[in-house]
Amino acid sequence: MRIIVCVKPVPDPRHWNRMSLHPTLKVLVREGIPNVVNPLDRHALEEALRIRERYGGEVMILSMAPLFSLSILREALAMGADRAVLLSDKAFAGSDTLATSHILSEAVKRIGPFDLILCGNQTIDGWTGHVGPQLSEFLGIEGISFVKMIEGFHFEEDGTAKAIVRKKTEGGYVRIEARLPLLLSVVKEINTPRYVTFSGILEAERKEIQVMSASDLRIDPSQVGLAGSPTKMADLFMPEVKRRREVVQEKPEMASKLIFEKIRQRGLI
Amino acid sequence: MDFKLSEREELLRKTVREFAEREIAPRMEAMEETGEFPVDLLKKMGEIGILGVITPPEYGGVGLGNLARIIILEELGRVCPAIPMALQVHHMATHALSAFANEEQKRKYLPPLAKGETMGVVAVTEPSGGSDVAGMKTSARLEGDRYILNGRKCFITNAHASDIWVVIARTGEGGKGLSAFIVERGFPGAKLGRKENKVGLRGAITGELVFQNCEVPKANLLGHEGDGMNIAIRNIVETGRPGMASVALGILNAVLEQAVKFANERILYGKPISSLQMIQSHLADIYADLEISRLLVYRVGWMRDQNIRCDAESALAKQFSCEAAARSARKAIEIHGSYGILREYPVQRLLRDALVTIPAGGTAEVARLVMARQALSLVK
């Protein structure tokens, strides 16, 4: 089984409280905050490694990120992936999810045939969950999000294969049968990612990371980056977190009515 | 010179930090309560490579070296200093075997130690004291194909949790009359004595090993008869002291984090107390202690990896960082005010942990003796 796992470096959520908003430039100041592999992408990688352990094959990491993210890919390799491709080009900067998915799809087409693409269901920074489904759309394959379990694969005599997966829904899950090639975006319930081992770190130092630029992918720069992104960020701001400090002294009946109303307003009833 | 950690070392740090925060932090409450070492974590730590970090790959380890070991112990210590305390002694056992054992002994004992299937100790200290190695009383008498050991070792880290003991005992007179033995816990006459109830580093077991006509096969002599003193000293200088220093370094990391966190959260006079210069002065002192200790300890790791002798540097790193940890923990408690003495806040535990590091692996006074010897030799 040839599996591609999409990985995004994201600022370590443990340091988010150190991030601030530049007052005039309207950008996030994230100096000194280390990057980590997007948490859900590690679940995707773990699932890929388990599939490889059971069915054999190859696990490849695909990432679009600045060149300094090589160490993040090294970490994914240390977890056990076989090789990695880093898509890196100034022209890619500022890509929204649509442009990003387009770039990834061009890379997948050049990397060659695959059976499965696994993604984290969303990244912890942007939290859109778009790239998985959009990548499947650009590749003309089916994509399933919120996958919480891969039950198994059925291999037909004609060489095709089907996966049976569980997709998490609001009230439970649906069991889905889907033909390969297929893209699955996974949620954290799917597994517990393994720790990077020291021998894994040593092995990763000998694994290949291929870097590809926009011209390697024959991508028209006007289709990617800020120019190729239909969405623009108009504003960036910090939410008001000041406590409202509205304190009342009421009879129990009235008090509980008021509390009930507050809960309802938060959409929790 | 290069003070930048490599990509490999950064990745090591990251993976150990994650392991410590996810697997060890939830166990600390129980460790504080019972003083027991969570032996079930050994296997996981073995799989990651934490236990076999300085064991060569041909004997089941990963052979990453001494600086890597220090980084690992530091990270573990940042979350729970008792764990690296236990592991650093375990590493001492693996070091004694890698450096002095014969091929057969290495093949037999090192792989299970590296994988976490067994736990090791090095037993030198006796009721009469630990640093006076020559004054040791435990005896080993050759009878046929085995040595018969009699005596008592105390303040032995990991004692009741361990399986493989590297024991120094007397086979003759004076400093040249000491030998080292590999004793398995199950050997006839090998017994466990009392278990100590420590104020800090709870979760790293400290206790006694007792030998009552303990039968040790001749094949379990480590090196040659008379090598005991050299093994004990090389082991403490090259592994024990840098290990203790790393535990203290871990504590210092935690002390700084806790102090800064509290100073930023605690509001007095309408502002976080971190804006007060008196508090900032404490924070600067803690920061200095952390950074100086790190430089000293990392240097020893680097020197060891270059095979440079580091007796004085190792003693200095040990003495300075352990005292710095205690000193800084006290400052952190002062920053906390009354909150600092509540069990909810980790700073009180960090002080207790730091206090325990000071005598372990040679007191500050013994370390100073080594440093003074070096100082005196510099100028004729």
Next chain:
Amino acid sequence: MKGEVWVYAESTERVLHEVSLEILSKGREIADSLGGSLSAVLVGRDLMDVAKELVSFGTDQVYWLEPPDSNFYPGVHVVEALTELVKEHDPDILLLGATSVGAELAPKLAARLKTGLSAHCNDLKIDEQGHLLQVVPAFGGGVLATIVCPEKRPQMATISPGVMKIRRNESRNGKILRREMPLNGKSRVKVLDSVKEERMEVSLEKAEIVIAGGWGVGNKENWQMLEDLAKLLGGAVGATRPPVDEGWAREYQMIGQSGKTVRPTLYMGFGISGMMHHMVGIQDSEFIIAVNTDPEAEIFKMCDFGVVGDLKEILPCLIQEIKKGRSEREGF
């Protein structure tokens, strides 16, 4: 077409999802401010009743795509059918719920239409040029960004459930436009079955609602009311140290310096004074409600809504109130 707002309406077993009603309410507001109309898109079998409900809710048009099979997966075929429909009518805005279906369908559709999409919006506004301003959370809600899609149409967004208010508007007479949706060829995806799962007991760290109690709860019997309330709301119960020491709560329920850190949408503290070592564990909660008999309690300085009163009297009333609210809603 300028001002034409579309909402993808989701239903399960012929019941419209709450989030769809929420988005329709917002959609109505936007359509009115743009002087346009509001349409709903519905995909599924035998949904006439749902389509009618959409009309009665104030939708001007309901585009209902009916597939031949009720067990279809909303994959490529649905994307294709919706793309065709969108291209035919050229709506200005297309909104979907950020649900397990909407959050997967929206990005695929946006990719097919080569238009922009924002995710998990918690606010929508129209600027002077008539562009849709989409407010989305990033970095776990620590930062908010306003997204616009100035050139491409439709402007697409998924909306988080529970953030928009439902407003009924029953004055209109909408049209229902049904159309067959062919499932061309053999589908590559098939739904085998759909399984309902009892919600497992929620862990404190992940709970959306945290009900916490302190020393003021008084005894084990009162503590049980906190448990009941949490069960009713699908939340988790947390504690300060005294209830743990007293044995009302368990060690793992402790929140604060030596316990857990929680970040729920709603935190409710009963009989909690607001000592710092508890408050550090709840400070990232989105909304804090506090109930305490002492009007001087520290927690009132750090809460969003506080009630000075006796929890022993308030809790039973509140539980009653919620049960009542529930049954009213179900009755309708």
